[in-house]
Amino acid sequence: MSNPLHKKHHFIERSILSAxxxxxxxxxxxxxxxxxxxxxxLDPRFKTISFFSFLVTAVxxxxxxxxxxxxxxxxxxxxxxxxxxxxxxxxxxxFIPLFSLFIVLPTVFSAMTPGDPVWSFHVAxxxxxxxxxxxxxxxxxxxxxxxxxxxVVLLSxxxxxxxxxxVLRLFGVPQIFVLTVSMxxxxxxxxxxxxxxxxxxxxxxxxxxxxQRHGQKVVAWNIANTWNRTTQMSEEVYMAMxxxxxxxxxxxxxxxxxxxxxxxxxxxxIVICAFLFYRGHTL
Amino acid sequence: xxxxxxxxKDVHYSYLGKFPALSGxxxxxxxxxxxxxxxxxxxxxxxxxxLLDGLIFPDRGRVTAFGERLLEHSQDNEKAAHRFRQRVGxxxxxADIQLFCPSVLEDIAFGPxxxxxxxxxxxxxxxxxxxxxxxxxxxxxxxxxLSIGEKRRVAIASVLAIDPDVYLFDEPTAGLDPLxxxxxxxxIVNANQRxxxxxxxxxxxxxxGEIADTVYVFGWNKSIVSGGSSESVLNDRSLLETNNLIHMxxxxxxxxxxxxxxxxxxxxx
Numbered sequence: 001m002s003n004p005l006h007k008k009h010h011f012i013e014r015s016i017l018s019a020x021x022x023x024x025x026x027x028x029x030x031x032x033x034x035x036x037x038x039x040x041x042l043d044p045r046f047k048t049i050s051f052f053s054f055l056v057t058a059v060x061x062x063x064x065x066x067x068x069x070x071x072x073x074x075x076x077x078x079x080x081x082x083x084x085x086x087x088x089x090x091x092x093x094x095f096i097p098l099f100s101l102f103i104v105l106p107t108v109f110s111a112m113t114p115g116d117p118v119w120s121f122h123v124a125x126x127x128x129x130x131x132x133x134x135x136x137x138x139x140x141x142x143x144x145x146x147x148x149x150x151x152v153v154l155l156s157x158x159x160x161x162x163x164x165x166x167v168l169r170l171f172g173v174p175q176i177f178v179l180t181v182s183m184x185x186x187x188x189x190x191x192x193x194x195x196x197x198x199x200x201x202x203x204x205x206x207x208x209x210x211x212q213r214h215g216q217k218v219v220a221w222n223i224a225n226t227w228n229r230t231t232q233m234s235e236e237v238y239m240a241m242x243x244x245x246x247x248x249x250x251x252x253x254x255x256x257x258x259x260x261x262x263x264x265x266x267x268x269x270i271v272i273c274a275f276l277f278y279r280g281h282t283l
Numbered sequence: 284x285x286x287x288x289x290x291x292k293d294v295h296y297s298y299l300g301k302f303p304a305l306s307g308x309x310x311x312x313x314x315x316x317x318x319x320x321x322x323x324x325x326x327x328x329x330x331x332x333x334l335l336d337g338l339i340f341p342d343r344g345r346v347t348a349f350g351e352r353l354l355e356h357s358q359d360n361e362k363a364a365h366r367f368r369q370r371v372g373x374x375x376x377x378a379d380i381q382l383f384c385p386s387v388l389e390d391i392a393f394g395p396x397x398x399x400x401x402x403x404x405x406x407x408x409x410x411x412x413x414x415x416x417x418x419x420x421x422x423x424x425x426x427x428x429l430s431i432g433e434k435r436r437v438a439i440a441s442v443l444a445i446d447p448d449v450y451l452f453d454e455p456t457a458g459l460d461p462l463x464x465x466x467x468x469x470x471i472v473n474a475n476q477r478x479x480x481x482x483x484x485x486x487x488x489x490x491x492g493e494i495a496d497t498v499y500v501f502g503w504n505k506s507i508v509s510g511g512s513s514e515s516v517l518n519d520r521s522l523l524e525t526n527n528l529i530h531m532x533x534x535x536x537x538x539x540x541x542x543x544x545x546x547x548x549x550x551x552x
Contacts, residue, residue: 030425160386244372245364280447
């Protein structure tokens, strides 16, 4: 039988290790971005602009049907890009849209959104009335969230993180900022591994990082130790940059090359967005 | 003399002003030389390389490179700094420090791009160094996903792309498998044959015969305790023992235990 106290003792350790595992997974999950597929073959700049347009369209439309069309298109792109649909659906539909459903749930009732009743019920002497405008509003909200999340996830799954960061240059973000963020991202994995190793080392010596008070001490000590190491490493990395000619104004490789296919894709994206806006306006 | 590249005169350096790292180091390095700096951990080898690369500056004494004194404020001048850094390249001991870009390709391109090399030329150099170091398949990879040996080769490629006259290697073979060690030794020897000056800090005595003609031994006093040809230094057993560079080695031969000092050049029964 599992001991609840034992579980509580492991809380800190499990939380930290889970957070580290998530961090490492997030920084290394470029498996799909490296596959051969339709979205992967597009220039990241064009891809980002087109997805940004889709996102603005999804947020602006007031028709759940039209937004669903965009969601359907998103799923077709998933299929064309060699990304497993199940993995994509689990990643996009499980948490955020479900969470948004809970948020929006109270608005379906007449108390918050008056209108034509669709269904009513009695629980413990209280009458609940669900209204049509309430349901429509909730559906629109959830569909819009699901579509927006799906678009963002699809963009991040099909594009290497380093390329996504470089696309920031398109929006006028200074090169030094892009370089700094890229470096932070690159070293996140290293520090996550370092903290994980520290925990393994502690476990190998004292068994478990178990007792809550002791666990808190270990975490505090770990934070201080990691801080010291990061400071030292940042100085060394700066030296390595200086050694290779860095003088405060970084120059980075711009290896993007647009092809006719990218322009065609952008045109398609504009046409789809324009069509949806037109339909949304005439509905 | 005109072929002198580095002149180190009575150099003292300490970290935070209280932890001495170098005490009175003197050495002269000429163009095309193959030099090894050996010594136990903490004797100041890496500090010396950082001084030679103009990353840190002596508390006392002077370091002259290519006839000009290396001073902190001279590195503030972009042109002067670039002129120096295009001629001297340091391969750091920890490849994770050297590989700070999000991809291998960008790491190799970083140096040449800072020196204003045109992108077409940078792309040509990337392909060239990738072929030399057999890392073509790694170009699109993320540095943290590579093995230690791959990281070390990419770190060397990032310096090779600059094509400096002087290569400074800090423990280039530490922790690597034998085949990767072989590749790195071959690279160093080839670079020297192409006229490059090589300065390697190491405590791996087995590679010194190949990567160095001249060896300087750093002692616990954070200074050079001896220097000479690689053969003479490696055959000086008491010097190596005193400076913690050899140890007694215990192993089995034909079913019997056998103990002898671990010397790189000395054959044993």
